[in-house]
Amino acid sequence: MKPDRAGSRVPTGYFVHKEWPYEPRFKRVNGWRMHYIDEGGGDPVVLLHGNPAWGFLYRKFVKPLTAAGRRVIVPDMIGFGLSEKPVREQAHSLDGHIANLTSLLRQLDVRNATMVCHDWGGPTGLGFALSNSDRVRALVIMSTWAWPLPPAEFHKRIFPWRMMHAPLAGPYLLGKHNALAGRGMYLSVVDRKKFQDEAQSAYESVLPDPGSRLLTWTWPRWIPLDETARGFRRFEWLERELKRSKFPTMLVWGREDEVFDHKTFATRFKELLPHAEGPELVTGRHFLQEDSGAEIAKKINDFLDRIHERQP
Template identity: 90%
Template sequence: MKASETAQRFTHEQWPYEPKFKQVNGWRMHYIDEGAGDPVVLLHGNPAWGFLYRKFIKPLTAAGRRVIVPDMVGFGLSEKPVREQAHTLDGHTANLTGLLRQLDVRNATMVCHDWGGPTGLGFALSNPDRVCALVIMSTWAWPLPPAEFHKQIFPWRIMHAPLVGPYLLGRHNALAGRGMYLSVVDRRKFRDEAQPIYEGMLPDSASRLLTWTWPRWIPLDESARGFARFEWLERELKKSKFPTLLVWGREDEVFDHKTFATRFKELLPHAEGPELVTGRHFLQEDSGDEIAGKINRFLDRIDGRQ
């Protein structure tokens, strides 16, 4: 069975949600919108899509919350532009903003993971009247220093070299394949349950463009094109008074909790946590139900329900 066919079969079984679409800044953007109540917006990064949060949706909606899960343009069921200029950090933040404004999202909790951190925090800090709380997981929001993982020649920098990166991540789908496989704890379960879906959603080199172009926005020095945006994020985040929960994968090697969760705690001393769960970078795969429970209890506390 081809990877795309496997993805469709698994998706129907594990992702039984009505697909919805909006035209956002000229692109067709997919999202799901389940339940009722104050919205919880679940944001993925690279090379995932909304499927990453499949274990969150039922616990959150059962607790009386509306759950919105967008696929960033270039991923999942959203349109996949084939030119690099479509994939900038500011562009993706603008796409998210356009979608949530069209949906008139208010009193939202932004759940930010990986690139969902810079994009989701960018939305929250620019639209404070629409956001009530933050949940931050395995991400970052400052220019330097980057993670040690991103400083290494192998595997990170060599993958994003002009020729090697497109070959490995474009032609061979290395990030959605082996990259995600190595970034979970229970690899056997991931391989059987989820890996074919992530690979199948990026079926050819053209559809994988974002997997090797978006990471180039990670600042490695002061000349980086994303440097000013991350300076802004750090500066504005220091002023934030949003109730915040930090959740981190205990085994995460990309954004290790001792460095990155600690840094968020310095920027947001009022934040709860970090609460550690089983998980490497894609901690949702190993501890989805547990994290959803933590989010529900956190929101219950700030809502005064307990």
């Protein structure tokens, strides 16, 4: 990667992998260059990743969903994957990421969409859905959250979480040594040998230098730990609006997830969305797509088929 005139990192080439044979596409969103893939036809399914992943996380979803007659859109959030990577922390806020996603999906005139939300793709995708309800048909929610407090117990620990994102330790561990895309993701799957052999390099290679890794240690600072947190009001809004939501919803969770454990977080979503199906439990720690991608894709297809059957 090379810096552009604004100081951001712009991918100079395309990612090549046998499991990612998709045409790269780009749109300008709020001044940044966003990468996405857009495959198939029919009602759109938008697959949203979190930190420190990118669209590759959903590689096992694309063919089953397109084969079922659905259009699949997989964006890379600004700062990740093949999208542009601002090197100023001010470029990254939850509201900013919601605005970037909104710009992309409006440019693509996405309507009747199913939003598949995981990790930071949860607050981001739900933020889009709740403010663009005329464009959204259904929600699939996986290993995420959408309320201010309490955060996961995991995020309150001094070690390793809060230390990793401290002013000096964050740039050193996650910036210089790419610890989150490397060791962090490795520890967050069940079949670690398979992940190491088939996927780990795909996450590390798109974050090749410290300047490209800023978001891996700055985005988590938006997780509210108390009422003074800068993201607190946005999460209050998400919780309030989600309670009013009538979107058909399915919850899918990894049985082994320790970051957002299903007993706490899936249960909380069920309280907010009592009409939601699930939680459907699958093999998986936090990055459950790595262990159960094809199974989750089938659950999404079946869920959307059921919605279609219920329509008059």
